[in-house]
Amino acid sequence: MKLFYAAGSPYARIVRIALIELGLDAATEKEFVTLRDPHSMLLPYNPVGRVPTLRLDNGVVLTESLLIFSYLDTQHSGPPLLPRDGSDNWVTLSRLGTAMGLIDGIAVWNRELRRPAHERSPGMQALELTRATRTLDALETAVAGGAYTGRLDVARIALGATLGWAERRHRTFKWREGHPVLSAWYDEIETIPSFIATLPPIV
Ligand SMILES: N[C@@H](CCC(=O)N[C@@H](CS)C(=O)NCC(=O)O)C(=O)O
Incomplete structure (x- = not known):
């Protein structure tokens, strides 16, 4: 199989980390693409032009990270990325969704910030700041409680990749402020070799 990715994409990074953790990385050709x-x-x-995109050996192309996880789960014998049987009380999927x-x-917010200043919507930026802060506050409490x-399941991978992307690529968001537990959680996960191997470039 062949993975099309961009070094700065958090979605593609989640798949890249999962491939490493599942032992599927060596068998996966990688192609860096422009967006x-x-x-x-x-x-x-x-034709949608987004990464991650995974071309299977039979020529079928899968897009959307969650659909790619579904395929990867047919390619390994460990615990599934997506437990679909409720055996963990749906906790992994719940955390992954967040x-x-x-x-x-x-x-979406960062894309807005990359538009020319006169095209940016203050209302939309305020909405996304509120959404992100609310979510981080909930995550701070959840992680403090042991979530x-x-x-290293897919929910942890996704949260680590999200925070890493926010830190290295978001233009304004200072997610660590007011979130010491999450900050310490992130500092630990970023030391895992699959995370180090896939660090997004700083912009
Ligand atoms: N829902 C998609 C999102 C993928 C996505 O938005 N990827 C971005 C890179 S981070 C992309 O390819 N953007 C190109 C574009 O917007 O044209 C997934 O989970 O895979």
Whole structure:
């Protein structure tokens, strides 16, 4: 299989970390692609033009990180990335949903900040700041209570990749302020080799 990715994409990073943790990385060809580029070599495979995009050996192309996780779960024999049987009381999927929701919001917000100043919507930036802060406050309490700990499951990967992306690539968001527990949690997860190997470039 072949993964199309961009070094700065948090979504692609979650898949890249999962591949390493599942022992599937060596068997996966990687292709770095440009985004928002009409000449990107990604477009013939994925007309939507987003990463992660995974081309299977049979030529089928999967997009959307959660759908890619579904496929990866057919390729290894360990605990599933996505426990779909309720055996963990749906906790992993619940935590994953919060982490993915956080990244969705702050990614939209950061895209807004990259637009020319006169095109930026203050209302939208305020909405995303409120959403992100509310979510981080909830995560601070959850992590203090023991959530997102233990085995490196997909929820932990997604939250770590989200915070790493926010720290290194978001133009204004200072997520560590007021979140000491989450901050310490992040400092620990970023020392895991699969996280170090996939650190997004700072912009
Ligand atoms: N819901 C998608 C989001 C993927 C996504 O937004 N990827 C960004 C990179 S972080 C992208 O490819 N953006 C290109 C564009 O917006 O044209 C997923 O979970 O895979």
